[in-house]
Amino acid sequence: MDIGIIGLGRMGANIARRLMREGHKCVVLDRNQDAVKDVEKAGATPAKDAADMLQKLSSPRAVWLMLPAGKITETVLTEVAGLMREGDILIDGGNSFYKDDIRRAKALRPKGIHYVDVGTSGGVWGLERGYCLMIGGDQAIVTHLDPIFACLAPGIGKIERTPGRDRRDPRAEHGYIHCGPAGSGHFVKMIHNGIEYGLMQAYAEGFDILRNKSSSDLPEDERFTLDMADIAEVWRRGSVVSSWLLDLCAIALTRDGDLKSFTGSVSDSGEGRWTVEAAIEEAVPADVLSTALYTRFRSRRDHTFAEKLLSAMRFEFGGHVEPKK
């Protein structure tokens, strides 16, 4: 198939590469001309602008947006949609908020333009390993795009099969699923990222306790100086906490058990926040997912106003002065 790709950042460029390796034709667009040239070398056709891209694609034209979430996606999406005609397909592969997908799909429906949202996981590893795809949109369109999805997904690989999968949709085993109507792909991806926050925080807290077991505040015969890298490594084999995230911990801790190159200031992106909001809308308790998010908020501040107020109350009540850190 041929497909347009707008946005050639780390994810977009690699998606184009993976598609072209298997013979798909990619027409590409990015404000950054260096990014365009890189992908052109790998076989992509550059477009001057959205109109040019659409002209270079066969009907129905399918355009995959791979842009940072937020305003830029909305702007480009509006522009491209304005140039599309009935039957064309707009795919948002970024990390958009699923309610935006629902709204967009609804707005485009009267014009006959199909909207597909694709939650895409894979990071810098996706080019080689493939991308896990969570897709929302109309059945017929998702089926039409199957060659694209099948190519991007990791495939069944060497991973052990889950008993009972024979009677079920084979796409899941190949690493992509059709979740439901527009918005559902990004919704599932959003929860995926929320879970990721929680998993990361569980490992982070555990290794923190392991590391501080050598603290001189503890009784001398209860101190251990533990090897973070070896512990991460051994858990990769036969232990129930083995995971891809643990593999990444092992890589980082083997390189430097003190993680000296990191300050510990941790970003968060929309998905973690939206996950908590979704939990609240559904009245589902989400303590772990929330606290994992808050840890990131806290990591980016020297001190919170909350902490100052705690100190102030302690001072007013008991005359307590603050300890030096």
Add this chain to the structure above:
Amino acid sequence: MDIGIIGLGRMGANIARRLMREGHKCVVLDRNQDAVKDVEKAGATPAKDAADMLQKLSSPRAVWLMLPAGKITETVLTEVAGLMREGDILIDGGNSFYKDDIRRAKALRPKGIHYVDVGTSGGVWGLERGYCLMIGGDQAIVTHLDPIFACLAPGIGKIERTPGRDRRDPRAEHGYIHCGPAGSGHFVKMIHNGIEYGLMQAYAEGFDILRNKSSSDLPEDERFTLDMADIAEVWRRGSVVSSWLLDLCAIALTRDGDLKSFTGSVSDSGEGRWTVEAAIEEAVPADVLSTALYTRFRSRRDHTFAEKLLSAMRFEFGGHVEPKK
């Protein structure tokens, strides 16, 4: 009555003062001679050492320890107990761990020495307002000491009565209770402090959200610059969040709405930690009390190892670099 008081820190000295105001006789001891002299001026009889103190008291001798929790209490207590005779009374008014009380009471019982633990709340305000007392020990001994407790407690004051109290132990309304056997006084005080952590954290988070409502990260028409002091003040009247801790917030925020004199590095004492451990022993969920404790741990660090590991995982998976604070 006469009573010995060992430990003339902020709490101990004021306890002596409040007792002497109402005619009780205090024999006092402290390593710090200035502290002794201060209380002597208020009428106390200084003792050279524990033996001297016991000689200066009438039988059965009652000695109140008001020392920082931990080793020092244990050391002094062992020394004084060694000098006591059958019928004497040892009172620990500090913040000891209740399991230590249980152990001590058991050890002293064969010698006929009575052990009483008194959880004491009141801070720097206690001298004037009185102390809230939570008492553990044998019925007869607690009754014997009633004049001391009644004097230290705030009394019924101007606080509105709770309907139905007529049929109940009148001591609670006067600000002191006999909780149960040895250890139960400190247990109730421990939970009291655990709750205090939770209450403080609730206010702290709320004011933090109020304050950050002026953040330039928010949409312009959703920003408010709110007056922390006025808000604390207004909630003191007619609002369901009114409390003593809120009064203290109002005092601190009226003095300086930015709390510039505080860094936000917050100590914790044993009671907060023991409360969580008690919850775990009983399999009672204690999310708020625990997270309030953890906030204090976090406040005393620049960054945790946990946060560095989060950054490391993000880097390994997605090539993400850390934001600048």
Add this chain to the structure above:
Amino acid sequence: MDIGIIGLGRMGANIARRLMREGHKCVVLDRNQDAVKDVEKAGATPAKDAADMLQKLSSPRAVWLMLPAGKITETVLTEVAGLMREGDILIDGGNSFYKDDIRRAKALRPKGIHYVDVGTSGGVWGLERGYCLMIGGDQAIVTHLDPIFACLAPGIGKIERTPGRDRRDPRAEHGYIHCGPAGSGHFVKMIHNGIEYGLMQAYAEGFDILRNKSSSDLPEDERFTLDMADIAEVWRRGSVVSSWLLDLCAIALTRDGDLKSFTGSVSDSGEGRWTVEAAIEEAVPADVLSTALYTRFRSRRDHTFAEKLLSAMRFEFGGHVEPKK
């Protein structure tokens, strides 16, 4: 002054009563004719409908809506605003979402209709004690309505003054404040309720640990059977955890220490949820306020799907079967 009041539930009816006691004239409206008649007996003028109410008020007409948050407020507000003329004042005293206030004020401004939002705390106690008011809106209008606010607020009462208040807005000490532009009143009230959730949960967890200290799962010499009512009572005097909420605990526990008349299924209203969302928008950690909310979610379910999945994972990994409760 005269004022229209729409919505004569528990809060609205008592607000009318408190205003009329001090000589204000109330024109009232409610679908429930019994509620209308009750307030009529106390001196209110009933209105047939919104148009009738406006006719019975002097210019500029001020109408206070005291309706359950959500659709009904929006509907009535739209209707009344449609009947108003330049200079009239619409007051929303319910628990509306502050972003709705911002939107409404903006929409009404071109028509010259003033919008004021009033966060109102006081519960069933407000008629006697007065209401704590958090007000958002234009300066001039808030000043114009001052007689209403001053009458509803508790006044300075017998509560000890905060040092340094002399140099500040005296309204806070009387129990009402002008927080800022439209929306800010409900925003402050929202955080107030968020804090309330956290405070309540702190007490709840603490008393849960106290009560379960008699559990037969604990070692025999570490069990205490504690008197919940006496503990709540004693903490009301001289203890740093004293508060209005604790007074309410004391009332409830004195009536029945086992709280047998409650099942433990706990509602939550919008403010607790919106508080968490506000924290997330500001990137402020709000662990206590969030977990207090989640506890309520959990309390309304027999079991969560989350718990079933935990059991399923335990079964698949270790062959563990579930314990009987």
Add this chain to the structure above:
Amino acid sequence: MDIGIIGLGRMGANIARRLMREGHKCVVLDRNQDAVKDVEKAGATPAKDAADMLQKLSSPRAVWLMLPAGKITETVLTEVAGLMREGDILIDGGNSFYKDDIRRAKALRPKGIHYVDVGTSGGVWGLERGYCLMIGGDQAIVTHLDPIFACLAPGIGKIERTPGRDRRDPRAEHGYIHCGPAGSGHFVKMIHNGIEYGLMQAYAEGFDILRNKSSSDLPEDERFTLDMADIAEVWRRGSVVSSWLLDLCAIALTRDGDLKSFTGSVSDSGEGRWTVEAAIEEAVPADVLSTALYTRFRSRRDHTFAEKLLSAMRFEFGGHVEPKK
């Protein structure tokens, strides 16, 4: 080598089997004679009692205890140690508390008996996949036992190597490590289980939000009916949340997406609790690991006293009655 194994539950019996498959000789003991017979069929030598077991082993005798944590381990350990002579080796492979290990090793040292603690992860899968082993004890003894550990561990398998492991202890890659002195093996295993709780809870909350996205409480166009099994499956491929625990979710959800065979009453074992206590001793924030534990506590109750008190406060303040579930 030959080794004695006391305790032939699921784990102990399979450990014996895996050792015998590779030619090690096992002398076994269990109160349950059926368990003994089963392992005898696989080649084990049954012992009548501990003394008999020791006689059937060559010197230095090594005995592996695989008993439920707690009193039974302590009892059997004391008995066996009483029968051992200098140079013999006692191995505790169960889930003992690491402070018990420290105490035991210290007590046995004067008698020349070596104590080794082995944290063992592998569940019902260990016989085929091998066990992840975290070992504490003296260097020389751990080296002496290496054939046993190497045989039980999974080995390097098909798992991708972590860059930089060449310069490090090769045992970690084979699935076993020597963590440090006695107690350190169980300490690392304890944290491992603590992390496991956190990971499990993250998945559990995420799937709960996914499932409740079909709730009729949500706006109709924001509802999705999602396929739990397909989502678990797709995340196993190319997604950063892939893990062994996710594999187990996929197995369970493929069998029954509603998990109807589970009530959701979830046990916890000592390690989760001890992990929180260790965090507190080190003053390390452990929000996720704690809340994961509390969720299990809550899952085993119909309602908590905390929830009843929340309802009681709501009733006293606002006259609110409880909703029906």
